[in-house]
Amino acid sequence: MDPALAALGEFGLIGLIRDRIRQRSPGTRLGIGDDAAVLEAAPGHEVLVTTDMLLEDVHFKRAWGCSRELGRKTLAVNVSDIAAMGGRPHHAFLALGIPCQGITLAELEAVLAGLEDEAAATEVTLAGGDTCASRSGLVLCVTLLGSVPAGQAVRRSGARAGDGVWVTGGLGGSAAGFVALERGLRPGMAWPADLPRPSWLGSAEEADLRSAMAAHLTPTPRLAAGQALRRCATAMIDLSDGLASDLRHICAESGVGALVRAGGIPLHPGALVAARWTGRDGLDLALRGGEDYELLFTSRADPRPVLAGAAPGLPVVRIGEVVDGPPAPTLETGDGRTEALAGGFDHLRHAT
Amino acid sequence: MDPALAALGEFGLIGLIRDRIRQRSPGTRLGIGDDAAVLEAAPGHEVLVTTDMLLEDVHFKRAWGCSRELGRKTLAVNVSDIAAMGGRPHHAFLALGIPCQGITLAELEAVLAGLEDEAAATEVTLAGGDTCASRSGLVLCVTLLGSVPAGQAVRRSGARAGDGVWVTGGLGGSAAGFVALERGLRPGMAWPADLPRPSWLGSAEEADLRSAMAAHLTPTPRLAAGQALRRCATAMIDLSDGLASDLRHICAESGVGALVRAGGIPLHPGALVAARWTGRDGLDLALRGGEDYELLFTSRADPRPVLAGAAPGLPVVRIGEVVDGPPAPTLETGDGRTEALAGGFDHLRHAT
Numbered sequence: 001m002d003p004a005l006a007a008l009g010e011f012g013l014i015g016l017i018r019d020r021i022r023q024r025s026p027g028t029r030l031g032i033g034d035d036a037a038v039l040e041a042a043p044g045h046e047v048l049v050t051t052d053m054l055l056e057d058v059h060f061k062r063a064w065g066c067s068r069e070l071g072r073k074t075l076a077v078n079v080s081d082i083a084a085m086g087g088r089p090h091h092a093f094l095a096l097g098i099p100c101q102g103i104t105l106a107e108l109e110a111v112l113a114g115l116e117d118e119a120a121a122t123e124v125t126l127a128g129g130d131t132c133a134s135r136s137g138l139v140l141c142v143t144l145l146g147s148v149p150a151g152q153a154v155r156r157s158g159a160r161a162g163d164g165v166w167v168t169g170g171l172g173g174s175a176a177g178f179v180a181l182e183r184g185l186r187p188g189m190a191w192p193a194d195l196p197r198p199s200w201l202g203s204a205e206e207a208d209l210r211s212a213m214a215a216h217l218t219p220t221p222r223l224a225a226g227q228a229l230r231r232c233a234t235a236m237i238d239l240s241d242g243l244a245s246d247l248r249h250i251c252a253e254s255g256v257g258a259l260v261r262a263g264g265i266p267l268h269p270g271a272l273v274a275a276r277w278t279g280r281d282g283l284d285l286a287l288r289g290g291e292d293y294e295l296l297f298t299s300r301a302d303p304r305p306v307l308a309g310a311a312p313g314l315p316v317v318r319i320g321e322v323v324d325g326p327p328a329p330t331l332e333t334g335d336g337r338t339e340a341l342a343g344g345f346d347h348l349r350h351a352t
Numbered sequence: 353m354d355p356a357l358a359a360l361g362e363f364g365l366i367g368l369i370r371d372r373i374r375q376r377s378p379g380t381r382l383g384i385g386d387d388a389a390v391l392e393a394a395p396g397h398e399v400l401v402t403t404d405m406l407l408e409d410v411h412f413k414r415a416w417g418c419s420r421e422l423g424r425k426t427l428a429v430n431v432s433d434i435a436a437m438g439g440r441p442h443h444a445f446l447a448l449g450i451p452c453q454g455i456t457l458a459e460l461e462a463v464l465a466g467l468e469d470e471a472a473a474t475e476v477t478l479a480g481g482d483t484c485a486s487r488s489g490l491v492l493c494v495t496l497l498g499s500v501p502a503g504q505a506v507r508r509s510g511a512r513a514g515d516g517v518w519v520t521g522g523l524g525g526s527a528a529g530f531v532a533l534e535r536g537l538r539p540g541m542a543w544p545a546d547l548p549r550p551s552w553l554g555s556a557e558e559a560d561l562r563s564a565m566a567a568h569l570t571p572t573p574r575l576a577a578g579q580a581l582r583r584c585a586t587a588m589i590d591l592s593d594g595l596a597s598d599l600r601h602i603c604a605e606s607g608v609g610a611l612v613r614a615g616g617i618p619l620h621p622g623a624l625v626a627a628r629w630t631g632r633d634g635l636d637l638a639l640r641g642g643e644d645y646e647l648l649f650t651s652r653a654d655p656r657p658v659l660a661g662a663a664p665g666l667p668v669v670r671i672g673e674v675v676d677g678p679p680a681p682t683l684e685t686g687d688g689r690t691e692a693l694a695g696g697f698d699h700l701r702h703a704t
Contacts, residue, residue: 001700005700006700006701008700009698009700009701010698010699010700010701011597011698013700029398029505030505030507033508033605034437034507034508034509034605035402035433035434035436035437035508035588035589035590036400036401036402036433036434036436036437036439036498036505037400037401037402038398038399038400038437038500038505039398039399039400039401040398040399040502041393041398041399046381046390046391046392046393047390047391047392047393047399047497048388048389048390048391049388049389049391049443049445049479049480049495049497050387050388050389050445050480051445051446051447051480051481051482051493051495052447052482053447053449053482053484053491053493055449055484055485055486055487055488055491056487056488057487057488058449058484058485058486058487059484081387081388082387082388084387084388085386085387085388085390087388091401093401093402093403093495094403095403095404095405095447095493095495097405097407097410097491098699098700127401128401128402128403129403130403130404130405130493131699131700132405132407132410132411132699133407133410133699133700133702134407134410134488135407135408135409135410135488135489136407136408136409136486136487136488136489137487137488139405139407139449139488139491139493141403141405141447141482141491141493143401143403143445143447143495145399145401146388148390150392153381153382153388153390155382155386156385156386156387157386236387237387238387245363253385253386346361346362346363347362347450347483347484347485348353348357348358348360348361348362348365348450348483348485349358349361349362350485
């Protein structure tokens with residue numbers, strides 16, 4: 001254990017966090033420093049709760065040196081879940097497992113500063129948590145509470161045949177960024193001297209890879225879009241496991257099929273570069289890479305007028321439609337053939 | 353990864369959990385199976401939120417073979433926090449990090465069954481969570497929501513000079529049980545053949561150690577007592593880090609001192625046996641061992657009539673009083689001398 005961290009101790013660290021956080025949410029009766037936080041629910045609203053855990057060497061590598069980005073992402077992936085319900089986030093709770101060896105107080109402060117960056121950007125208050133030592137790696141588990149006007153949460157279960165299937169942003173960027181990080185590229189640092197560079201990979205392609213790294217390290221939850229989509233989305237989910245897996249959830253919960261056209265799926269430009277670099281298929285990164293944290297939703301009406309006002313500049317495209325049939329998605333490939341849209345990230349199968 | 357677990361996959365496991373849990377809480381608009389749970393807050397009440405994480409080889413050892421107890425404890429330690437606010441628990445969220453190697457589906461099912469045991473005992477509904485692979489041991493992080501009538505949460509900050517300091521149950525049992533487990537004793541199994549047994553350690557002493565093991569493995573949160581104590585407690589905390597540390601929190605948050613008499617501290621009988629067995633001091637186990645999950649509270653009135661009705665049979669004793677002075681507790685030892693009541697479990701210092 002870093003001597004500075006051991007000297008501070010568990011309660012010194014909690015005090016340090018408590019001193020640095022800012023109150024941003026109405027309804028905080030009691031925050032950090034008691035057995036539980038005390039919150040006042042917003043009248044006329046329901047409470048949303050989500051939890052997402054990031055584990056070292058599964059979701060991130062400390063060797064990447066991106067601690068501040070990690071703190072930011074830890075909260076952002078939870079905000080994305082609240083956005084996918086059409087809600088507003090309010091209060092976050094952080095359970096922090098601190099490795100007994102190898103982590104410094106400075107590294108931990110950077111993680112906490114990143115979390116506070118995202119809290120500021122999304123108007124969230126850190127209202128409690130748990131701090132303990134870890135005999136393994138760094139553990140970051142955030143639970144996030146939010147709110148939504150009563151009865152207006154957008155579920156996964158509301159898709160009906162005839163609705164369009166829509167997606168925000170470009171897909172596959174996060175998976176492409178992961179490839180770049182794994183190969184040694186780092187944000188803000190030049191191309192590594194020991195990393196072979198293909199002749200076709202010019203400055204434009206490198207910029208696309210760097211944008212993909214940013215998408216992986218600091219995803220932007222589509223909060224304004226998610227809230228606006230309460231007006232027209234019939235079902236919604238955030239893209240955390242890949243389009244294939246996440247659309248399957250909408251189909252399963254709604255009891256409908258979905259037909260998606262491969263050619264209509266918007267790819268992050270970095271996905272094409274990473275695909276060429278690794279010999280993989282860019283579309284596969286988009287369908288099964290995961291962690292894009294864009295919104296996938298179904299809507300009977302055209303959502304573009306709604307989104308143009310709430311999230312100007314955010315791309316949104318129709319990639320297919322909801323159909324009657326078995327509750328699973330189908331992919332229409334370029335030559336007009338269709339196939340089951342299978343796969344996507346599965347933690348337990350991936351780990352086998 | 354256990355082939356049965358890999359075959360089930362992440363979403364199969366979530367489906368299995370979803371199929372087995374029971375709805376016990378009013379206000380569950382939407383539970384497991386969406387991006388976030390949707391809950392309705394109880395009118396006239398405030399929302400309580402707490403989170404507690406248990407990590408392998410820090411809080412428990414899988415080699416102990418007590419998976420069902422572990423699941424139970426994972427929820428119980430959170431219920432204890434809600435109890436210490438005077439509240440009722442409602443909805444739990446489980447973030448589960450599953451080791452890539454060495455854990456079986458059966459073991460995991462036992463953990464989940466234990467969690468459901470405790471949920472049934474405390475009228476809690478598992479309403480969501482997160483499941484992922486772990487490269488580093490089993491991770492169990494529960495966030496628990498509860499409620500308390502508006503304005504009636506019992507904080508750590510309300511102690512005033514002249515209040516009595518009270519504690520439920522017997523202390524040091526959990527630390528004693530940990531000693532017994534570390535030395536090889538297991539619940540429901542005979543004394544191990546390869547474990548030397550002191551001549552003085554008869555069947556009565558062994559029974560005390562086994563009761564201490566139960567206190568460590570399956571602590572009983574003092575839920576009815578905590579709720580009843582809203583009527584008279586001025587400050588309250590659950591004993592998770594040991595009396596020394598937890599009373600220090602009450603003093604710090606309330607801005608008062610506290611004088612505690614060593615002779616008045618109720619010891620779990622197992623603490624005396626474990627102390628003799630290890631050459632440690634039984635009082636030290638009670639003051640600094642932690643994880644007893646009894647309630648420590650201050651009260652101007654005698655709380656015994658209130659507790660006799662709400663939690664019949666639960667011992668409660670006055671161990672000292674709140675005093676003016678520096679915001680830290682003092683221990684009066686047998687010979688009338690006083691000393692600072694220091695120490696208690698600190699995760700970061702313990703890990704050094």
